[in-house]
Amino acid sequence: xxxxxxxxxxxxxxxxxxxxxxxxxxxxxxxxxxxxxxxxxxxxxxxxxxxxxxxxxxxxxxxxxxxxxxxxxxxxxxxxxxxxxxxxxxxxxxxxxxxxxxxxxxxxxxxxxxxxxxxxxxxxxxxxxxxxxxxxxxxxxxxxxxxxxxxxxxxxxxxxxxxxxxxxxxxxxxxxxxxxxxxxxxxxxxxxxxxxxxxxxxxxxxxxxxxxxxxxxxxxxxxxxxxxxxxxxxxxxxxxxxxxxxxxxxxxxxxxxxxxxxxxxxxxxxxxxxxxxxxxxxxxxxxxxxxxxxxxxxxxxxxxxxxxxxxxxxxxxxxxxxxxxxxxxxxxxxxxxxxxxxxxxx
Amino acid sequence: xxxxxxxxxxxxxxxxxxxxxxxxxxxxxxxxxxxxxxxxxxxxxxxxxxxxxxxxxxxxxxxxxxxxxxxxxxxxxxxxxxxxxxxxxxxxxxxxxxxxxxxxxxxxxxxxxxxxxxxxxxxxxxxxxxxxxxxxxxxxxxxxxxxxxxxxxxxxxxxxxxxxxxxxxxxxxxxxxxxxxxxxxxxxxxxxxxxxxxxxxxxxxxxxxxxxxxxxxxxxxxxxxxxxxxxxxxxxxxxxxxxxxxxxxxxxxxxxxxxxxxxxxxxxxxxxxxxxxxxxxxxxxxxxxxxxxxxxxxxxxxxxxxxxxxxxxxxxxxxxxxxxxxxxxxxxxx
Numbered sequence: 001x002x003x004x005x006x007x008x009x010x011x012x013x014x015x016x017x018x019x020x021x022x023x024x025x026x027x028x029x030x031x032x033x034x035x036x037x038x039x040x041x042x043x044x045x046x047x048x049x050x051x052x053x054x055x056x057x058x059x060x061x062x063x064x065x066x067x068x069x070x071x072x073x074x075x076x077x078x079x080x081x082x083x084x085x086x087x088x089x090x091x092x093x094x095x096x097x098x099x100x101x102x103x104x105x106x107x108x109x110x111x112x113x114x115x116x117x118x119x120x121x122x123x124x125x126x127x128x129x130x131x132x133x134x135x136x137x138x139x140x141x142x143x144x145x146x147x148x149x150x151x152x153x154x155x156x157x158x159x160x161x162x163x164x165x166x167x168x169x170x171x172x173x174x175x176x177x178x179x180x181x182x183x184x185x186x187x188x189x190x191x192x193x194x195x196x197x198x199x200x201x202x203x204x205x206x207x208x209x210x211x212x213x214x215x216x217x218x219x220x221x222x223x224x225x226x227x228x229x230x231x232x233x234x235x236x237x238x239x240x241x242x243x244x245x246x247x248x249x250x251x252x253x254x255x256x257x258x259x260x261x262x263x264x265x266x267x268x269x270x271x272x273x274x275x276x277x278x279x280x281x282x283x284x285x286x287x288x289x290x291x292x293x294x295x296x297x298x299x300x301x302x303x304x305x306x307x308x309x310x311x312x313x314x315x316x317x318x319x320x321x322x323x324x325x326x327x328x329x330x331x332x333x334x335x336x337x338x339x340x341x342x343x344x345x346x
Numbered sequence: 347x348x349x350x351x352x353x354x355x356x357x358x359x360x361x362x363x364x365x366x367x368x369x370x371x372x373x374x375x376x377x378x379x380x381x382x383x384x385x386x387x388x389x390x391x392x393x394x395x396x397x398x399x400x401x402x403x404x405x406x407x408x409x410x411x412x413x414x415x416x417x418x419x420x421x422x423x424x425x426x427x428x429x430x431x432x433x434x435x436x437x438x439x440x441x442x443x444x445x446x447x448x449x450x451x452x453x454x455x456x457x458x459x460x461x462x463x464x465x466x467x468x469x470x471x472x473x474x475x476x477x478x479x480x481x482x483x484x485x486x487x488x489x490x491x492x493x494x495x496x497x498x499x500x501x502x503x504x505x506x507x508x509x510x511x512x513x514x515x516x517x518x519x520x521x522x523x524x525x526x527x528x529x530x531x532x533x534x535x536x537x538x539x540x541x542x543x544x545x546x547x548x549x550x551x552x553x554x555x556x557x558x559x560x561x562x563x564x565x566x567x568x569x570x571x572x573x574x575x576x577x578x579x580x581x582x583x584x585x586x587x588x589x590x591x592x593x594x595x596x597x598x599x600x601x602x603x604x605x606x607x608x609x610x611x612x613x614x615x616x617x618x619x620x621x622x623x624x625x626x627x628x629x630x631x632x633x634x635x636x637x638x639x640x641x642x643x644x645x646x647x648x649x650x651x652x653x654x655x656x657x658x659x660x661x662x663x664x665x666x667x668x669x670x671x672x673x674x675x676x677x678x679x680x
Contacts (some may be wrong), residue, residue, distance in 0.1 A: 039636065066636025068644065086639065160525050165612030165629075167426075167637025190427035193637035201527055201623040202612030204633065208494070215499055216527050 031056075033302050036063040037070020037083030040169045040224075041287040044104055045083070047317045048310040060306055067169060067193065074098065074290045081303045082290040085169020086193055090267045093290075099341045100288045101334045102268050103307065105324040107253040107284045108170055111213050111233040112220045114140060114155060119234045123148050123245055126181030126238070126274065126282060132220060133161055133178065134185060135199035140218060148239075155218075162212045162221035165202025167193040173285035174222050177273035222283075225253075226322035240282045241274055252281030253324040262333035297344060304338060304346050399655060406649035408642055418649065424614045424630075426638075431646035433627070433653055435616045439531070440626040440657065443606065444599040446535025451542045452592055458543075459550035460576045463557075475551060482544035490608030493537040494529070498609060501536075502528025505621060524621040527611065532620040534610040538602055542595035549591030553584040586669045593665035600658055603628035627654045 035045065042064035049060030065073075067084040074082030075096050088100055110124060128144055131137045137144055141154040164171045175191035189195055203209040206223045213221040214232060225248055228235045240246050256272040259280060272284040289307060291300055310318075311334075315325035326334075338345040403410075409418065413431060421432025458478060462471050505526035513522040524530070557580050565579045581588065611623020612633060625633075627650050638644045 068635075068637050068639045071639060084639075085637075158525060160527060165607070165625075166633040167635075169637075192426045193639060194426045194634050196423065196425035196427065196614060200613065201529060202625075202633070204607055204612070208608070211494065212527070212529070215502065216525070218525075219527075 031058040032061055033058065033081070033299075033306060034061045034063075034079045035070075035081040035083060035289075035303070036065050036073045036079045037081075037290075038067045038085045038169060038287050039064040040085050040106070041083050041103055043321050044287075044310075044314075044318055044323050047321060048306070048314045051314065051317065052306055052309055055309075058302065058306065066167065068167070071290065074292060077292060077295070080291075080295065080299050084288050084290060085285070086172045087267070087269050087271070087286075087288050088290065090269055093267050097293045098290050099293060099337070100267055100290045101307075101337060102257075102286045102326060102330065103289050103310075104318050104326060105253040105257045105272060105284055105286050106322065107225045107248050107250075107256075107281050107324070108173060108222050109225065109228050109238070109248045109283065110220060110222050110236040111210070111228065112236065113213050113215075113217055113234065114157070115217065117152065117154075117234060119231075120237055120247060121149075121152060121234070123237045123239065126177060130178040130182030130185040132159055133163075133198070133200070134182075134188065135161070157218040160216050160219040161197075161200030162209050162216070162219050163197050163200050163202055164206075164209060164222075165204050168205075169193060169285060169287065170206065170222065170224055171195065173271070173273060174283060176271050177283045180274040224322070225250075229322060238282050240278075240280050241276050242278050242280070244278050246279060246281055248281050248283075249279075250319060250322070250324040252279055253284040254327055255280040256282075256284035257286070257324070257330055258327045260330075262330050263336070268334075268337070291342075293342060297342075300342060301344070301346060308335070308346055399652075402648055402652045402655065406645050406652050408645035409649040412642060413646070413649075418646075419653070422614075422616060426634075426640075426643050429640065429642050431643070431649075433650055435614050436625055436627045436630050436650060437653065437657070438616055439610070439624040440600060440628070440654070442620075443531055443534045443538060443610065443624070443626055444596055446532065446620070447538035447542050447599045448592065448596055450536060450539035451546055451595060454539070455543055455547035455550055455591075455595075456576075458547040459554050460572070460580075462551045463554035463580070464562075464572055464576060475548070478544050478547055480544075481540065482548075486541065486602060487604045489537055489541055489605040493533065493605060493609040497537065498528035498533055500528075501533055502526045509621070520618045521620045523619040524617070526621075527623070529609050529611045529623060530619075530621050531610065531624045534606050534624070534626075535620070537605050537609055538599045541602060541605060542599050545598055546591045546595040549594065550584075550588055553587040553591075554580050557583050585672055589665065589669055589672070593661065596661060597658060600661065601628060601654065603632050607632045627651070627657075 042062065045060065045062045049062065053059050062083075067086060070079075070082035070084055071088070073079045075098070083103070084100075088098065093100060110129060112122065114122075122145075125148065128137070128148065131144065138159055140157045140159055146152075146154055172191055172193045175185075175189065175195050178189070179186040179191045189198065201212065203212045203221070206227050209221040210223050210227050210233060213219045213223075223233070227233065228248060235248065237245050237247050246252055253272070255277045256275045259275045259277045260270050260272070262268060262270070268288065272286050274282050275284070289303070291303060308331075311326055311331045318325045335345050409431065413421070418431065418433055419437065420434055421430070422434040423430050423432050424435065425431075458474075462475055466474065503526075505528065508522050509524070509526070513519045561579055561583065562575055565575045570578070606626050607629040610625060610629055612625050612629060613623035614625055615622075617624070631647055631650060634643075635647055638647055
């Protein structure tokens with residue numbers, strides 16, 4: 001008697017569970033976008049997707065597995081979009097049947113640990129930073145640094161160079177900038193998400209670099225803008241392409257993007273480092289989203305809608321986590337690019 | 347040992363082969379099922395190892411074709427920009443950091459094991475053994491964070507002193523040069539030593555405790571000191587097990603990833619100084635795998651993994667060889 005009733009209630013439970021599971025799967029299939037890639041852009045996509053779900057019910061499932069993984073996944077077609085900190089070359093995009101567009105701008109700056117020298121007090125130029133990272137300038141009281149910083153009492157200290165140990169878009173942007181301003185850097189080192197560093201110690205992640213710089217007197221490193229805002233590190237001002245002394249600001253990153261003629265840049269293959277403009281921050285960067293041309297129109301449209309929503313409504317959210325929203329001109333160029341490449345747009 | 351096994355089997359076999367009417371059919375089926383399951387489990391474990399090696403070798407074929415074996419092993423250029431890859435600095439980094447760990451951990455493990463087995467009063471044995479075994483339960487990322495945030499700052503204040511005193515010694519002094527950053531090969535070795543300690547010390551302690559008390563007590567009765575008992579009686583008696591424990595710890599040190607990545611400084615350059623940053627095979631994999639964007643780059647990283655497996659197998663092979671050789675020598679002297 002009791003066995004019968006137990007099995008019946010058990011069966012009822014199973015039916016309920018099954019029904020729930022099926023409805024869950026259906027709901028997921030209706031309104032989930034999957035993406036994978038860059039760890040740099042992860043906080044932004046996470047923030048946007050949270051708000052987007054509340055607004056539209058569409059869930060964005062983003063896995064921050066790294067740019068390399070993101071590119072591999074979108075090529076294999078297992079995700080709806082891939083995110084990379086390094087743009088793919090137009091010929092590579094073409095060969096793989098992919099398109100790409102920028103998401104948001106960001107920036108990074110040099111930080112240092114020198115007794116008695118305050119945040120923003122030191123001024124660097126690109127070639128000077130390249131020489132430090134090439135180990136050609138080894139002391140803080142080197143005439144090349146002193147000339148740019150008259151009146152600052154520079155100590156006779158060894159420079160300890162700190163860089164990222166993990167592959168990173170931050171490294172790519174930094175090395176790309178040095179390649180543009182220093183022929184020697186371009187020839188000897190070049191730019192990629194990981195590079196063969198001529199000198200220095202490697203910290204894992206921005207946290208790793210920041211903690212080394214904080215601890216080692218005489219050290220210099222590069223970190224994303226958000227880590228400068230935290231206020232524990234002394235950061236540098238830079239002389240930009242126009243010859244102006246600038247501090248890192250979101251507006252400076254956006255200016256870099258605003259001074260690019262995106263309509264002429266094929267597949268948005270433009271790196272935002274070392275651009276013109278009086279307020280332009282020279283070490284500005286960008287992250288890209290990659291779509292498959294052969295994916296269904298519904299899939300691509302869902303992704304496009306999400307990012308377009310972010311461009312229009314997610315600006316405050318982006319700024320709150322130190323990403324610069326794309327200027328309206330850039331967003332317009334993306335919309336035209338979609339129409340041009342896919343034959344449809346939102 | 348093997349003799350007693352034989353007698354055991356000889357006693358048991360006729361009993362189990364006797365037809366027993368009382369045994370139900372499902373018990374026999376159950377037994378044969380269990381037999382099959384055990385064989386299956388053993389095969390799965392072996393197959394998983396082979397499948398892993400084959401899959402890793404297959405995925406690294408692009409790099410093997412491009413660089414070959416010898417060039418990849420001996421080249422010290424690792425440059426994603428020019429797509430030139432060589433494993434030499436990482437092989438050196440892996441071997442040296444593990445060697446430092448063992449040099450530090452083995453004597454301490456021996457001391458701990460002797461203390462627990464011989465010296466400690468019984469009420470303190472358990473808490474100390476427990477505390478050391480708990481070291482093994484700490485996740486390696488915690489060791490990494492501890493190394494980076496707690497140990498490295500302290501160590502960086504000791505480093506100038508090390509450079510001043512040890513660095514002045516001709517020859518050995520080369521090992522102790524460099525800026526006092528608190529991170530580098532030596533820091534990695536020390537953190538690894540702490541991580542390896544519970545493995546080596548608990549094996550040593552276990553085997554020290556099974557040394558027959560008649561042996562120990564007769565040595566003490568002859569007037570031997572604790573040191574003499576430990577070194578001349580206990581250690582020779584347990585030698586092969588102790589070496590096994592050391593190599594178990596070494597295996598762990600060779601493959602350790604997160605903790606090393608945090609404290610080794612991650613530089614691809616080979617330096618004679620132990621205070622300078624370095625890199626190991628696991629640390630490079632942890633650092634660069636996520637952003638390896640080209641097929642050759644990815645394939646070279648997987649190739650590094652294959653080399654790590656080879657290094658580990660070679661170390662194991664040497665351990666077996668060493669134990670066998672010692673066993674033979676002991677046999678000859680006896």
